[in-house]
Amino acid sequence: MALNVLVVDDSSVMRSMIIKTLRLCGVDLSEVHEASNGQEGLAILRDHWVDLALIDINMPVMNGEQMIEHIKSNPDTEDLAVIVVSTESSETRIDKLLDKGVQFIHKPFTPETLREIILTTVGGLDEQ
C-alpha cells in the first residue's frame, strides 16, 4: 500500500533526510507533504488524506506536543498513525507522548530503525 505521508519539522534539511530515508528503507510513498510547524501540519491534515505523520517536537509557532493534542482530540484525525521524530531523551516526556498512542524514534536514526517503527505503526508494508 502506498502511503500518504506528512513530515513536520522546522528544519528543511531534516524533512528532506526523513523523506530520503523513507524511500531508502523501502516505504512505498504516494503523496508526501511537508510542514515546518504544527500549525502548518494541521492545515495540511484538514485538506489532505494522510496515512502517517512524522512529527518533530521542538518547533516554533506550534510544537509537536501541541499538534499531537489537536490530532488526538479531533475525531477526523484521532486514528492517524503518528511517529514522533525527536532528539528528546527524557523518559518522562517520552512516556507522556507514548501515552497519547504515538510511536517515538530518536534522532539520529538509521533507515532500519525507521522502517521497524513504521511497520509497528502502520503495519503491513509490502516487502521490497
Added chain:
Amino acid sequence: MSNDIAQILHEIAASTLEEMCFMFEEPDLDEDQFHLRGGKAALIKFKGAFSGTMILKASGRILQAFGENMLGEDELTEGQMQDALGEVSNVICGNVLPEISGSKKDVFDLESPIIYRLDELPEINAELPIESVRLPLEEGFIEIQLIRDVPVQVS
C-alpha cells in the same frame, strides 16, 4: 569532572556525525591543521536539570560536507548549509545533555539554534564553566563548547 563532560561531548558528536552525515573521526589529523575558515557557528540555549549554552563551530568546508551528506546533493544554498549545521547541533545537544545529567528522567528544553558568523558570536562569560572539544574529521575540525550556567555533577 571536566574530562568526563568533554569525553561525552566528543563521543556523542562523533557518533551523531557518523549516523547523520556519514562523517568519521580522523585521529591522524594534526591539531596544527585546526582552522575554521569561512565557517559559521550554531548556538543553542537550553534549560532543565541544568542550564546553559552549546556552541558548535565549523569551517566552510565542514558546513558544505554536512549539507551534502545529509541531503545527498552537491549544489546547496547557504540556507541549506546553515540549516544542516543547526540540525546537527540540535541533535548533538539533545543527546549530550541527558548523558551529562546522568538521569533519563531529567527534562531539558532546547531553544532553536541560532546561526552566527564566527566573528559575530556573543561573548562568553569567562566566569562560567566551559568545556571545549575539537573533533578531527576527514574534512577538518569542528569545535564544540558547552557553557553551563551553574556547575553540574557528572554521575
